[in-house]
């Protein structure tokens with residue numbers, strides 16, 4: 001269909017608003033931002049040999065059929081991280097991308113067990129990530145904090161002892177999450193460790209309803225008492241849960257490009273994000289593992305908006321949801337929302 005000049009202008013206003021609007025990214029696994037080129041550079045710096053001969057061969061392996069087929073490659077990629085400097089370089093590269101995408105607040109997931117199981121000290125992870133977050137604040141004006149994720153394919157005892165060790169760095173992380181292989185590893189498996197984190201005053205989130213059933217979303221809320229759900233897209237199969245989510249406004253950190261790459265939905269045009277927004281759910285857009293899924297935060301917005309034919313009001317709503325759903329201070333949130341309101345008035 002041929003577009004009128006007015007439609008072309010409207011589209012270009014929307015694209016620039018998507019980039020400029022102040023927004024938060026609340027679902028990014030920092031190990032999933034490791035670009036193939038950086039994987040090779042770090043392997044060389046650390047004197048390691050990868051099983052892939054070059055970047056092209058590694059990238060050719062980025063064709064996933066489900067979550068597990070991705071996780072196998074993701075953990076192999078993360079194995080090049082050894083020193084504090086490696087963690088800092090990885091996170092800094094992400095922050096530069098985030099800045100270009102208009103991110104003002106980000107909460108980075110990281111998987112300590114992936115590293116400690118290879119003999120990398122927890123201190124190296126924290127030192128590198130903490131320094132990158134500090135530089136993001138001072139040099140880029142991005143507010144950044146860390147969320148420590150437990151690997152759900154491992155035992156609760158393993159999570160508990162990881163927590164014990166991480167408490168030496170209590171001031172370096174604001175909360176905990178739950179990631180890795182979802183099916184067969186329900187939230188209930190981690191009830192005690194979540195109860196303990198809650199007593200410690202940590203913020204609580206968990207992946208639920210990515211590939212696993214809508215029931216897992218219910219038990220993440222009821223048993224783990226999480227404040228946000230990561231993914232949550234399987235809620236579309238439960239009208240009762242949709243109603244609950246719309247009434248409670250529990251935020252969902254949805255990752256559209258990830259969902260397509262991991263075959264949760266066949267195509268972006270089939271993604272239920274618009275349906276979820278229209279049902280009144282507090283949906284946010286995020287990148288998950290941008291180096292593996294074909295795009296950073298702005299790519300997720302742009303491609304989703306094109307595929308689902310979304311407009312300015314949706315953009316405003318999604319950015320506002322992301323800021324409100326963040327664990328930043330109320331005064332920071334208010335400041336960003338005022339800036340968002342101004343940007344919206346200018347572009348509308």
Ligand code: HPA
Nearest residue numbers: 029179180181207288289
């Ligand atoms: O998309 C994901 N799902 C579950 N675990 C993960 N760990 C990194 N990315 C993911």
Ligand SMILES: [Zn+2]
Nearest residue numbers: 029179230288
């Ligand atoms: Zn994730």
